[in-house]
Amino acid sequence: MKSLAELQAIRDKARAAVNIRENAEAETRVLVGMATCGIAAGARPVLNAFVEEVNKRGLRDTMVTQTGCIGICQYEPVVEIITPGKEKVTYVKMTAEKAVRVVNDHLVNGNVVTEYTIGANAIGAK
Amino acid sequence: MRELSLNVMDIAQNSISAGASLITVTVEEDEDLDELSISIGDNGRGMTPEQVEHVTDPFFTTRTTRSVGLGVPLFKMEAEMTGGRFSIESTVGVGTTTTAVFKPSSVDMIPLGDINGTISMLVMMNPDLDFLYTRGYRPRGEERREFALDTRELRTVLGEDVPLNLPDVTQWVNDYLSENTSELLTKDTQEGARDI
Numbered sequence: 001m002k003s004l005a006e007l008q009a010i011r012d013k014a015r016a017a018v019n020i021r022e023n024a025e026a027e028t029r030v031l032v033g034m035a036t037c038g039i040a041a042g043a044r045p046v047l048n049a050f051v052e053e054v055n056k057r058g059l060r061d062t063m064v065t066q067t068g069c070i071g072i073c074q075y076e077p078v079v080e081i082i083t084p085g086k087e088k089v090t091y092v093k094m095t096a097e098k099a100v101r102v103v104n105d106h107l108v109n110g111n112v113v114t115e116y117t118i119g120a121n122a123i124g125a126k
Numbered sequence: 127m128r129e130l131s132l133n134v135m136d137i138a139q140n141s142i143s144a145g146a147s148l149i150t151v152t153v154e155e156d157e158d159l160d161e162l163s164i165s166i167g168d169n170g171r172g173m174t175p176e177q178v179e180h181v182t183d184p185f186f187t188t189r190t191t192r193s194v195g196l197g198v199p200l201f202k203m204e205a206e207m208t209g210g211r212f213s214i215e216s217t218v219g220v221g222t223t224t225t226a227v228f229k230p231s232s233v234d235m236i237p238l239g240d241i242n243g244t245i246s247m248l249v250m251m252n253p254d255l256d257f258l259y260t261r262g263y264r265p266r267g268e269e270r271r272e273f274a275l276d277t278r279e280l281r282t283v284l285g286e287d288v289p290l291n292l293p294d295v296t297q298w299v300n301d302y303l304s305e306n307t308s309e310l311l312t313k314d315t316q317e318g319a320r321d322i
Binding site for chain 1: 127132135240243244283284285287293302
């Protein structure tokens with residue numbers, strides 16, 4: 001069973017570690033739409049996948065956060081990635097699997113996964 | 127919604143928007159009564175009686191971005207579909223409590239789903255807010271039992287400088303929730319076995 005003692009150990013470990021997070025500005029923001037529409041379309045596993053993958057890869061300059069409805073409910077789950085100095089990228093109809101690829105290709109290597117973007121998925125685009 | 131736990135996440139967002147600092151989520155299951163009750167309470171800014179009256183109307187919202195608000199009406203409909211009931215109590219300056227009671231035996235019952243995922247995500251995404259999650263369960267013919275996760279308690283252990291959304295803490299919360307949930311839901315046969 002998980003105990004508060006284990007939590008204490010986590011605290012001590014966190015305090016001992018030099019916390020780079022404080023100084024590093026969160027540069028890239030990953031916004032997952034979590035309004036009623038997003039949640040109903042399956043945004044929770046998408047957000048979880050982003051958080052997990054970003055932590056796994058130790059991307060300290062990336063902040064995963066939630067946002068409301070951005071008005072394109074038919075494309076939910078929608079994820080926006082905002083990097084200062086670059087054009088905002090909007091990914092649509094996301095899944096946890098797609099999220100992992102976006103972290104690896106886009107956030108780590110800087111290559112936008114074009115096939116998941118709204119441009120490639122808009123009605124009439126194909 | 128495919129899972130009731132998603133409604134919990136949705137309604138809790140209303141509490142967050144209402145400026146709450148403490149959000150209470152209670153899931154209470156009673157097999158003898160055939161009831162599953164889900165309650166989300168907060169200490170946010172609350173609503174006027176007039177707003178409470180309109181809150182279950184899908185075409186009422188205080189937002190200015192668009193004119194529909196579906197979260198609360200959906201939750202109400204899902205409860206009433208099973209033969210259950212729904213209520214909202216709210217006082218301006220005190221807070222709001224939303225309660226939906228479901229009849230799990232109904233064919234229209236939506237599964238509770240990954241409630242632990244919802245709680246974990248709420249804690250992780252809102253490290254400055256406090257959450258009190260209580261899950262109660264009364265199996266048929268047995269005593270009621272419960273467990274709780276109180277982030278205020280975690281905060282006293284972690285201190286001010288270690289945030290609740292540290293990945294290690296999130297993992298601890300996930301494990302705590304899943305271990306306690308499976309213990310809670312296991313039919314209590316062990317003690318009887320020991321007596322023999």
